[in-house]
Amino acid sequence: MDLASAALWAWLSIVIAVMLVYAVRHLVLTLARVGRRQRPYYHELLDSDEPPLSVLIPMHNEGAVADRILSHIVCSDFPKERLQVVPVDDHSSDSTPESLSRFAAQHEYIQPLTRREGLRGKPAALNDAIELTDNERTLIFDADYLPSGELMRGLSAAFTDPEVGAVMGRVVPHNTDAGLLARLLDLERSAGYQIDQQARYSLDLLPQYGGTAAGFRRSIVHGWGGFDPRVLAEDTDLTFQLYLRGWQVAYANWAECYEEVPSTWDGRFRQLRRWARGHTQVLARRWLAVIVSPYLNGWQKLDGLLVLGIYLVPPLLLTGLVANTLLFLNGSTLIAGTVVVSMFAVGYSAFGNFAPFYQVGAAGVLDGSGERLLLLPLFFFMYFFNSLAVTLGVLDGMVDLARRRAPTWDKTRRQGDAP
Amino acid sequence: MARFGPLRASRRPRLAMDEVWASAAILAALEALLVWRLGDLARTATGLERALGGRPVGTRSLLGAAVSRLDMHVAPLDFRQLAVWAVAGAAAVFLLADAPGVSVPLRFIFAYNAAIVSASAMVMLYRGRPPFEAAAFSDLYARTAVEIWLVLPAFLGVLSLGLPFRWWERLALVSGILIYDVLFSAVRFVAFGSLLGSLGGVTMAPLYLSAGPPLDFVLAVAGYSLLVTRLAKRVRGPEAVQSWTWI
Numbered sequence: 009m010d011l012a013s014a015a016l017w018a019w020l021s022i023v024i025a026v027m028l029v030y031a032v033r034h035l036v037l038t039l040a041r042v043g044r045r046q047r048p049y050y051h052e053l054l055d056s057d058e059p060p061l062s063v064l065i066p067m068h069n070e071g072a073v074a075d076r077i078l079s080h081i082v083c084s085d086f087p088k089e090r091l092q093v094v095p096v097d098d099h100s101s102d103s104t105p106e107s108l109s110r111f112a113a114q115h116e117y118i119q120p121l122t123r124r125e126g127l128r129g130k131p132a133a134l135n136d137a138i139e140l141t142d143n144e145r146t147l148i149f150d151a152d153y154l155p156s157g158e159l160m161r162g163l164s165a166a167f168t169d170p171e172v173g174a175v176m177g178r179v180v181p182h183n184t185d186a187g188l189l190a191r192l193l194d195l196e197r198s199a200g201y202q203i204d205q206q207a208r209y210s211l212d213l214l215p216q217y218g219g220t221a222a223g224f225r226r227s228i229v230h231g232w233g234g235f236d237p238r239v240l241a242e243d244t245d246l247t248f249q250l251y252l253r254g255w256q257v258a259y260a261n262w263a264e265c266y267e268e269v270p271s272t273w274d275g276r277f278r279q280l281r282r283w284a285r286g287h288t289q290v291l292a293r294r295w296l297a298v299i300v301s302p303y304l305n306g307w308q309k310l311d312g313l314l315v316l317g318i319y320l321v322p323p324l325l326l327t328g329l330v331a332n333t334l335l336f337l338n339g340s341t342l343i344a345g346t347v348v349v350s351m352f353a354v355g356y357s358a359f360g361n362f363a364p365f366y367q368v369g370a371a372g373v374l375d376g377s378g379e380r381l382l383l384l385p386l387f388f389f390m391y392f393f394n395s396l397a398v399t400l401g402v403l404d405g406m407v408d409l410a411r412r413r414a415p416t417w418d419k420t421r422r423q424g425d426a427p
Numbered sequence: 428m429a430r431f432g433p434l435r436a437s438r439r440p441r442l443a444m445d446e447v448w449a450s451a452a453i454l455a456a457l458e459a460l461l462v463w464r465l466g467d468l469a470r471t472a473t474g475l476e477r478a479l480g481g482r483p484v485g486t487r488s489l490l491g492a493a494v495s496r497l498d499m500h501v502a503p504l505d506f507r508q509l510a511v512w513a514v515a516g517a518a519a520v521f522l523l524a525d526a527p528g529v530s531v532p533l534r535f536i537f538a539y540n541a542a543i544v545s546a547s548a549m550v551m552l553y554r555g556r557p558p559f560e561a562a563a564f565s566d567l568y569a570r571t572a573v574e575i576w577l578v579l580p581a582f583l584g585v586l587s588l589g590l591p592f593r594w595w596e597r598l599a600l601v602s603g604i605l606i607y608d609v610l611f612s613a614v615r616f617v618a619f620g621s622l623l624g625s626l627g628g629v630t631m632a633p634l635y636l637s638a639g640p641p642l643d644f645v646l647a648v649a650g651y652s653l654l655v656t657r658l659a660k661r662v663r664g665p666e667a668v669q670s671w672t673w674i
């Protein structure tokens with residue numbers, strides 16, 4: 009074997025080792041969700057005397073869905089005298105301002121905030137909205153979500169626990185009839201929440217605050233000076249800031265909130281790329297702090313590092329694929345390498361919520377998905393699509409870090425499909 | 428007042444551990460049987476290859492089993508043909524990047540394969556020969572197929588233990604996929620021989636790297652999806668209440 013082949017083999021071995029770690033992680037999470045007693049949520053702490061609640065809804069050109077989410081909140085059974093809703097019109101140029109004005113005129117507790125200056129983007133919008141509110145319990149919904157009163161009440165209940173700094177609900181796509189992509193994303197989301205988040209919550213690992221269908225204590229975020237507007241993944245960043253300061257993140261698996269997933273490949277590509285870019289920023293900021301944190305035990309540190317590194321998996325596997333191809337072209341391929349790389353490329357190709365096929369399958373059984381699970385093998389055909397989107401996002405993030413470049417917010421376009 | 432949300436949030440499938448252990452024992456026995464009778468499987472595949480027009484030649488011992496390769500011929504390509512392949516492959520990558528009417532994920536798969544074809548042609552232009560001689564490629568394929576026969580049952584068997592399949596469902600999944608894969612390997616082997624004979628060595632890499640082991644695993648996942656769909660339907664049917672445990 010020549011030197012080049014030896015180097016390629018060494019790299020391929022590293023890729024395989026890392027992939028094995030992630031495959032085992034997901035197998036452990038799947039088995040823990042399926043076979044182990046679950047940690048209960050805070051249902052029993054629900055109270056008829058609702059603590060006051062602020063709901064923040066960042067919106068940039070959300071005319072297609074603005075009426076729908078506000079109508080949903082208006083029709084909810086949450087006591088309106090204890091509710092403050094702040095929809096943030098963040099530099100919109102469509103019909104969003106008219107929708108907000110109409111609802112504000114009819115409902116006193118809906119208090120729109122208009123932003124026409126400063127940085128556009130969710131973190132900056134949330135920072136301005138937080139200044140307007142004074143309720144400790146703050147929930148966040150993206151504009152395409154459909155929050156119910158029970159959901160808001162349930163998420164808020166987690167803050168009865170003084171150790172909980174943030175709470176996350178379960179996101180469920182409602183536009184699954186919008187095509188193959190939406191159906192695949194539904195399966196992927198199911199695995200990410202029903203298995204991944206719930207298992208990490210039950211195992212006392214690090215469930216994530218996801219930035220929508222979620223909530224946090226206002227005093228914490230306000231006390232830190234708000235979200236960093238240069239960070240695209242402000243949700244992941246908040247998650248790690250909380251854990252690194254000794255706070256907990258609660259996960260409410262029953263608190264299902266319906267969202268619109270991208271139904272176009274272009275929209276999905278841009279969404280994944282943005283997620284990967286933001287995640288890379290957070291990885292660079294927090295990995296060392298996770299290792300030395302006095303608040304996290306060994307398993308939590310391992311979980312935190314694996315979560316921080318998860319968007320590096322697709323580019324890593326892609327380099328493994330390239331290394332394997334070069335070895336083949338050099339006439340020095342080893343069968344085991346091809347077999348293992350193929351196994352990972354096929355088995356681990358849902359790169360949004362990062363679920364291997366067995367995790368998606370188990371989540372589908374828990375959710376009673378039925379025939380939709382027959383789509384499982386199709387995840388492989390998204391392998392290159394997902395890998396490329398994530399790889400470009402990671403590269404974007406690295407360039408941001410190297411050049412200290414402030415990223416621009418590239419929001420996901422909504423179709424406004426009826427639920 | 429406490430109100431519980433969707434019940435699916437709090438449920439877990441009831442796993443009968445005695446059935447899990449029994450399944451594990453059966454699957455381990457099947458894997459042992461597979462290693463023991465590997466030679467029979469290899470002979471079955473060779474027989475099918477012969478029936479499909481292939482010419483099995485030579486044998487090589489793998490875990491004590493005699494594994495035959497096919498007598499293949501790789502069509503020679505002169506430097507002009509290789510240059511055309513290299514340019515056409517590279518052009519296809521760019522054209523596919525924005526090809527209308529083809530779904531984006533499929534475009535990326537085609538572009539990846541076009542890139543490999545182009546790279547193969549360039550390597551062949553530089554070296555004057557394909558990555559593998561016909562006999563070496565044939566031997567590589569035959570050994571890969573046998574290794575996958577050994578890996579697939581263990582891979583699917585272990586992953587099926589975590590959900591409440593019945594023991595015979597697990598056995599059916601593993602043996603069904605194995606039988607299918609042995610037959611599929613033989614058919615694909617003959618098809619590869621035919622394609623290499625007509626298109627030459629530039630197709631060797633995409634055939635092996637895209638239509639080789641990845642397809643075996645796609646089939647395995649397809650088999651798993653059939654079983655898991657059946658399970659998902661069963662646990663929401665009339666026996667649903669007995670199928671779950673709560674919190």
